[in-house]
Amino acid sequence: MINVTKTYLPNKKKYQKYVDEIYANGWITNNGPMVKELEKRLAKYLGVQNIILVSNGTSALEIAYRTLDIKGFAITTPFSFVATTSSLVTNGIKPIFADIDAKTLNIDPEKIEEQITPNTSAIVPVHVFGNACDVVAIDKIAKKHDLKVIYDAAHAFDVKFKGESLLNYGDISTLSFHATKLFHTIEGGALIINDDTLVEKARYLINFGIENAESIPELGTNAKMNEFEAAMGLCMLDEIEEVLEKRKNVDDIYHKELVGLVSLTTQNPHSTKNYGYFPIILKDEDERLKIQKALNEKQIFPRRYFYPSLDTLYYIEPKQKCEISRTISNKILVLPMYPELSEEEQYHIIETIKIKMDA
């Protein structure tokens, strides 16, 4: 069976050495030494000023909204993983959707401006499949209307924009380090905070609002990463170059074999790729069903990322309709993409698609 993704497990002996260390010092959570070390190493590796590790990517989004005091309405994309929108709703913020650009699959800046009202306080774009949003246009709109920008950068680990980290755009960017992501800590996530004055507040918020034994200055929650997760991150980071290299090889083969046969997304020309996903866009829903069925029959399981379009969620009020996002979500498939996918397996996938496209 070939699934859309397969969790990468780094060297087991090395992980065991970290576990031995954790057992020896008895510190297993609450901002321990490995969390601190991973924060330091990640900040350097990613090229960012402030990084705070948290329990998952969803809590990273929630902490970001609370750090920036987001209230009222936030303009976001209907084409993402559900957590981008559900995290707004669970924090009392109303998602207002701006439809996507059909070529990049990212939120369309021109449609953002149409949705701004006096109730809008933030924009929450997503760098879908690691392809950078039009960050320059989005930041310009945000400045003009005095809005905060929180980038859901769950897919954008290690992506550079015009030579520097993409994560340095916006007020806060959030990452997910879930097991299915290209860099992971089993479960985990991070906030990249570009305003130094907000870092302390975010640190209180992830730890019940506590400053010290005498002072609780914020209304907080528990979103801490533990030492076993940080140890996994440290092991992953040692092997990340190899992971990215292998992913690039997979991407190169798909690209070479499928370009012209199916639609591929248009890459932001200023953005590097991290080879996290390989989405293909079929002609229509029928063609997508045909390809999916043929692959499934061979025990190959691509995923419909993202489906459903988030503007169709039952809890969205007022009702909204984003035609482009709905259409794309009906005809997109994300192909299996992970470092251990062999060339043989990959050509098996490609041939299955090619035969059906000709049929």
Ligand SMILES: *Cc1c(COP(=O)(O)O)cnc(C)c1O
């Ligand atoms: C994975 C993901 C999240 C949620 O991250 P978790 O770590 O699973 O909570 C949020 N947004 C996007 C775009 C994601 O892909």
